[in-house]
Amino acid sequence: MSRLTRYLPHLVLALGAAVMLLPFYWMLLTSLRSPAEIFDISLWPVPREPAAVANYAQAATTVPMARFMWNGLVVCAGILIVQVLTAVPCAYALAKLRFPGRRLLMALVIAALCVPMQALALPLFVGLATAGLLNTYFAMMAPFFLSVFAIFLFTQAFRSYPDEIIEAARMDGFSELEICWRLVLRGALPSLAAFSVFSVVAHWNDLYWPMIVVNKPTLAPPPLGMLFFSDVETGANYGALMAGATLITAPMVVCFLLARRHFIAGITMTGVK
Amino acid sequence: MTITRRLALSALALGLAAPSFALAEDVTLNVLYNLPGFTKFHQPLADEFMKQNPGVKINFLAPAAGYNDGQQQVLRAAVTNELPDVYFSGYNLTAELVHTLAPRGQIQDLGPFIEAEGGAAFLSANFTPNMSALGVIDGKQYGLPVNASSPIMYVNADLVTKAGGDPADMPTTFPELIALAKRIHEMDPKVAGMSYDIAGWPDDWLWQAMITQQGGTLVDTATGKVGFDNEIGLNALTMIRQMAAEAGAPTFDWDQARQQFGAGLTGVLFSTPAHVQTIEGLVGDRFPLVTTTFPLDNKERGGVPTGGNSAVMLTSDAAKQKAAWNYIKFVTGPEAQNVIVRITGYLPTNKLATGEAYLAPYYHDHPNVATAARQAERSLPWAGYPGGDSVRIWRTQRDIIGTVMRGEVTPEAGLAQIVEQTNALMK
C-alpha cells in the first residue's frame, strides 16, 4: 500500500507526460527517418537507415533557415523590448501611483485582454499600408508593442512591493524612474522572466500576422518560412519537414529551460492566485 | 539540390543586396506566384531570363500558399497600391480579379503587346485556341497560360493486379472504375479502393471534373442558373456516394489521402499531374506506380477542367510594362515551358514545346508525366461562377457534397440543396 501511494503519482504523471510528449517524439523521430520509413506506425526510436543528416541538411539549405531564425529573433526581441519599456512604467503607475483615470485604465486593460489580435487585423493592416510600412520589421512588431497581459501581470506583481520602501527611497532622493526600474522591477525580476517566455514563445510561433504584412522572403520569420516546406501543391518530404519543425521548436525549448527556475517563482509573485 | 542551394543563396544575396542603388536604366519587376513549391521552376527561369535580359531584374515576392491566398493578397495590395508588376493568377479566379482591378486601372489588357508581336498570328503559332482562351476575360486577352493541368489517376499497380484489374488498361468510365475499386476494398477493408478527395479539396476542380466528364456544364449560359440541375449532377453525387460507401474512399483531407496512398493503402488516387514527382518520392519502391488519364463517362462530349494559372500584367508604368511583357512572353514560350514540364509534370501551354527539340524525348522516357499531355485535347476551361463569389460557392457546395459522401443526405436531396444555394449565391 505504501509503495503504491509512493509510486502511483509517478505512474500517473508518466502516462500523462507520454501523451503530452508524443507529438514531439514523433516529430523528432520522423526527422531522423528516411522517406521509406515515414509511414511506419512503429514508434521504435532507432531508424533502420538513418537519414538525419540528409533531412537536416535539406531543411537548413532548401530555404534560408538561418535568415528566418534571424528574422524571428529580431521580431521577438523588438516586441519584447518595447512591451517591457511601456508596460513596466504603466504597471508601476497602476500599482503604486494614484492618478485620475486609473480605474478606467485598469478596466480597459482587462477588457483588451479578451480582444484577439485577429479581430483587429484588418484596420491595422490598412493603417500600416497607408503609412507605407508594409514589408518591414516594424509592421510585424507594431501591433504587439502594447501587451495588456504584461501590464496586468506586472501590476499584480508590483502591488506586493512594500510602500514603506518606496516612501523611504523618495525621502532618500531617488527619482520616480529609479524607483520604478531599479527597485520595484528588480524585486519582480522573476515575473519579468515569466512574461518574457510567454511573449517570445507567442511571437516566435505567430504565423497569422506576418503572413498578412510581409511578402518578402528575406523578412519571413520561422513559421512563415515553414510554409515554404509544407507546400500544399508539391511538398511532401516529411523527413525534411519535421527536421525544419525541430529546428524551429528547439530555440523555444531552450528558452524555457533557461528561464524555468525563475518561471514559477515569477508567476507566484504576480499574485495571480 | 543545385537548384535549391542556388535558391538559398540568391534569397540571402537578395537580402544583402537590398539597399544597393539601381542604375537608372535598370528595371526591377516584382513578381508574385502562388504555391511555394513553384519556386523550383520559377527561380531557374528567372535566372535564365535575367541572363538574356541584363537590364531587367526579377524580384520574387514571398509566394502565396494557394490560389485563393494569392488572390486575396493581390486584392489587399490593390487597396494599398503595392501591387506586384506581374502576377500568376488561378484560371478560375482571373475573371474576378479582372472585374475588381480593371475599373481601377490596375490590370493591363495584353492585346496591344500581342498586336506588336504579330497579333493573331503570334497567338496561333504558340497556343491552341483552348489554351489562349484560358486568359480571355470579357473578350480581352488579360492573361497568357503558364501552367495547365487536368486531374489524372495514380494507380497502385499491385493492388489493382491483385483485384483482377490491369494497371496498363485501367477502366475508362467511372462505373467500371468504382467496381474495380470495390473489389480492392473488399480484399482488405483497411485498404481504400480509391480516393477522390472532393470534400477536402480547396477548390472545385474535382467537382467540375465530375460534371464535365459526363459532358455537363457548370453554368447554363442561357438562364444564368446552375447547369447541372439534371441527371448529370445527380449522377455525379450518386457516384461520389458509391466511392465512399462501396469502395471505402476516405473523407478526410487531401494531405492525409496522399499519405495513405504513399503508404500503399489506396488503390487509385485522383490528383493533379503536378504531384507526379512528389508522389513518386512518397511511394519510393513500396509498389509500382502507374498514372493514367481521367475516366470519361461521355466519350463524345466529356472533358476535364484545366487547372493552373495565367500570367497577368498589373504594372501601369510604361518601362516596366515592356519588361513585364518580355518576361510573360518568356515564361509562356517553348523554352520555359520545356523546363516547367520537366520539373512539374504539368501540361505545356505552348504548343511549340511538345516538339522533338523540347519535350518529345522526355515524354518517351517518363510515361507517368506524359499522361497529362495525353488528355490535352480533352481539356476544358476551369470555369468560375458569375457574380464573383466562386470561393464561397465552393465552400458551400463542398459541405453539402461531404454530407452526401458520408451518406447523411441522399444524392437527390443533396443536389437540390447545391442547386438552390448556388443559384442564390450567383447574383
Next chain:
Amino acid sequence: MSALDLGMAPPRRTDAARRVARRGLLFALPAILLLVAIYIVPMLVLAGFSVTDYQLGALNWDFVGLKNFRDAFADPVFLRALWNTVLYAVIVIPAGVFLALGVALLVHGRKRSRAFWETAYFLPVTATLVAMATVWQFLLHPSLGPVNAAIRWLGFEPVSFLGNPALLIPTMAVIGIWQVLGFNMVLFLAGLTAIPKDLHEAARLDGARHPLDRFLTVTWPMLGPTTMFVTVTTSISAFKVFETVAVLTKGRSGSEVLLYALYLEGFEYSNTGYAAALTLIFLAIVLVLSLGQSVQMDRKVHY
C-alpha cells in the same frame, strides 16, 4: 481627466498628491497612447465598416445601417460557428482547468523529479502550430497513425478524427487542452506554492487526516482565486481558437469557429463590412463573458 476618475474618493488637493497624479499619468502615457492606436482606433474603424457594404478593393460603398448585423443572425455558417465555438469552450474549459489542477497537485508533491515533470508538461506551450499540424495529421491518421493503431489493438474500429465532421470540434478541443494544460499547470503550481505550509499542519491537527480532507478544507479554498484566474484565461483562449482550425482543417464543415468565420469573410471573401459586423458581435460576446467572470473574480479575490 478627473471626470473619468471612476469610483475613486476625491483626493485631497495637496501638492504631493498632484505631483503623484502627474507622474502616474506620465508613466502610463506611452501605454495609453499605444492602447488608443492599437485597440481603440481600429475598433472605431471596424464600427464604421460594420454599417456599410464595403468590400475590400471596391471603389464605392453604401451605408446599410444594421443590415449586416441582421444578416449575421440569419447566416447558417455564422450560427454554426457560434455553436461550435461554444461546444469547443465547453470541452476545453473544464478539462483544461481540472486536468491542470490534478497535474499541478501531483507535480507539487514531487521533490527531485519536479523539474522534469514541469518541463514535460510545459513543452506543448512552446510548440509551433504550423509545424505541429503535420504531426497531428499523421498521429491521428485512420490507417497510418499510432493513435488509431492503439485503438485497433484494443479491439475497436479505427476513428477518422479529422474526417468525421462530428469529431472535428472534439479533436480540436483535445489539441486545445494539450496546448493550454502546461500553462495552467504553472499557474496552479504558483498558487500552491503560495499556500503557507502551517495551514496544512493546522488542518491535520484539527482532524483532517485523509489527504482528500485536507485538500477540501485547505487547498481548494486557498486556490479559489487561482482557479478563477485560470478559468478566465482558459475561457478567453478557448473563444479565441483559430490557428488549429486554420492549419488543420481550413474550416471544413463541422469545424467552423467564430474567429475563422470572420477571417473568411474579411480576408477570403473580402466582405469587409460584414466581417466588421461579425467582429463586433464576437467582441461583444467575449467581453460580456469575461466581464461577468471578472466581476465574480473580484468578489472571490477580496474575501
